Amino acid sequence: MIWTANGCFVTLAILFLWRVEEIAEACSCSPAHPQQAFCNSDVVIRAKVVGEQEVDVGNDIYGNPIKRIKYDIKQMKMFKGPANDIDAIYTAPTSAVCGVNLENNGKEYLITGKLETDGTMHITLCDFLEPWDALSDTQKKSLTQRYEMGCDCKITRCTSIPCVLNSPTECLWTDWLIEQKVNGRQAKHFACIKRSDDSCAWYRAAAPPKKEFMDIEDP
Known part of the structure; x- marks a missing residue:
């Protein structure tokens, strides 16, 4: 009986740790009014996707490669951002870690995001991204x-x-x-x-x- 009780305890502990990891990896963020998204973003552009590929952007603290999805884009208009046009945006590979899935079918989007120190634009599910035609x-x-x-x-x-x-x-x-x-x-x-x-x-x-x-x- 003592072994069984300990075994149950160990099993429950493992399940708890798995659940903690799932919660830690889940993507969650509070909704933002479009004005808030505009004001809080480094870059706000109207653009469409013209290419997509998975790329390595470095290594984590354990030496494992960090994967990102790189969307090659055609910028139609910049509403806020750097002097140079944005020709690519980066996002995480899955929605579980806030990655964004954009369609490469000619659809134009309003895209807000952050500008990294190397000049690249990065987006997450917490940014404001809408098909241009869906905007009022x-x-x-x-x-x-x-x-x-x-x-x-x-x-x-x-x-x-x-x-x-x-x-x-x-x-x-x-x-x-x-x-x-x-x-x-x-x-x-x-x-x-x-x-x-x-x-x-x-x-x-x-x-x-x-x-x-x-x-x-x-x-």
């Missing part, structure tokens, strides 16, 4: 001016009532609470913009903001 007109036009105007504001996601704002520079993002989806009305049609008194509020429409600001509760 407001989202497309906000990429050239409005999102940048709101980078000093903070968008606070509300998932349950009560929702609390801690500063007048915050905008309350309620898409998940009201519509049960991240890409809802506020994400598609609104930007959080700083006003003349340094407070922030949601603004709708495609033209540059003037005085037509919403009350913060309206969305």
